[in-house]
Amino acid sequence: MSQISESFFPSIRKDEFLPLFKSFIFFFFVLASWYALRPVRNEMAIEGGIFNLPYILLAIVIVMGLINPIYSWVVSKIKTSRIVIYCYSFFILNLILFLLCWSFFGEQGRQWTGRAFYVWCNVYSFFVVSIFWVTVINYFNTSDAKRVFGVISAGGSLGAFFGSTTARYFSSEICGKSSISDLGPISLIFFSIACLFIAILVSRSLTSSPANNNKAVEEDEVVGGSSIEAFTNIIKNVPVRLMALYILLWTGLSTAAWMISLTIIQDWSSDPCERTAFFAQIEQIVTPLTLIMQIFFTSYLLRKIGIIPILTLYGIFLLIAFGTYATYPTITAVLVLTVLIRVFEYGLNKPTRETVFTSLSKQDRYKSTVMMDTFVARTGDYFGGQSVTLLTVFGLAIGSVAYAALPIAVLLSIVGYKAAKASKI
Incomplete structure (x- = not known):
């Protein structure tokens, strides 16, 4: 029985338990943030009059292509320990800006806000997850990754469930409403901001943790290179x-x-x-x-x-x-x-x-x-x-x-x- 247990549940070293636990919580709040935004994205898409999705998908590809050199340039200039803070803070500011635009623009402005938000959400969902993994893979070597990455991924799955459950809780506010200024969508966006803020705090705690013995995390180094x-x-x-x-x-x-x-x-x-x-x-x-x-x-x-x-x-x-x-x-x-x-x-x-x-x-x-x-x-x-x-x-x-x-x-x-x-x- 103990052999089976050890086979399916590999032993976790004392020095890696805290980074593993914090990575689990980190991913939990990252995906909770995104899964709470999904119904808001769909609502904005409908109100924004998005019907021709192939063009929207092309717009997403173009935006991704434009953002990547900017991201690479930023990463080349700042310390690795600040990448999560800078990138996630940027997305939080974006969410606040979308709320302001949707609240104060007229009908035509709201349509364009809906289109922009739909594209932005697809960019957001991939970048926040990718940046999470960029951070985490620096704390575990290949051998450790084989043991713990499944557990860390489970944290994301639980966070996705938490975020979607929260969205369902506010679904009565979303359905049948015509304005993003209604309580439901606003609550979900603030919930998403809060989750992302907690993710930033956890990431800071993670970077200040003792480095994994097999792979040092160089917090004060700049990645360098070109955009x-x-x-x-x-x-x-x-x-x-x-x-x-x-x-x-x-x-x-x-x-x-x-x-x-x-x-x-x-x-x-x-x-x-x-x-x-x-x-x-x-x-x-x-x-x-x-x-x-x-x-x-x-x-x-x-x-x-x-x-x-x-x-x-x-x-x-x-x-x-x-x-x-x-x-x-x-x-x-x-x-x-x-x-x-x-x-x-x-x-x-x-x-x-x-x-x-x-x-x-x-x-x-x-x-x-x-x-x-x-x-x-x-x-x-x-x-x-x-x-x-x-x-x-x-x-x-x-x-x-x-x-x-x-x-x-x-x-x-x-x-x-x-x-x-x-x-x-």
């Missing part, structure tokens, strides 16, 4: 380039799979309430399964089978998904495959990618990983969605679109294998 270093390193650095290609492929394929599944869902039911209930059912299944994976199995699988099978599996899962959608396009298939892919992503693949990032140089950890998680990932989303749209416009049935994605899924597995080998973990 375009993240772009150039993706071209020059083989491990970084392979991970960027891996992220581009899986985000594109995941978006394509989701769009195909939406078509299947639409054919299954024309009742919005029934479809909403189905989406809620997916969330109810994914959340507990992801927590179980993160707490009980992520560490075990990372230590026992390593990163190569895990990074390779994504392509295999998506290959199965597209093959099933092409031959057996049913609502049951959508339910099972969506749950499988999402639990795999949040419970295993994301912690594995962050484990790979611990082996990168300081410049790549602070710059390239953020670019991959923001600009590269959003670019993959855009091209995945546009590919499905274009293929259907040219007359391909949705089943044929699924077949067309199969070779790309195979390529994803190949790239995942090469990226894992190149990391030399």
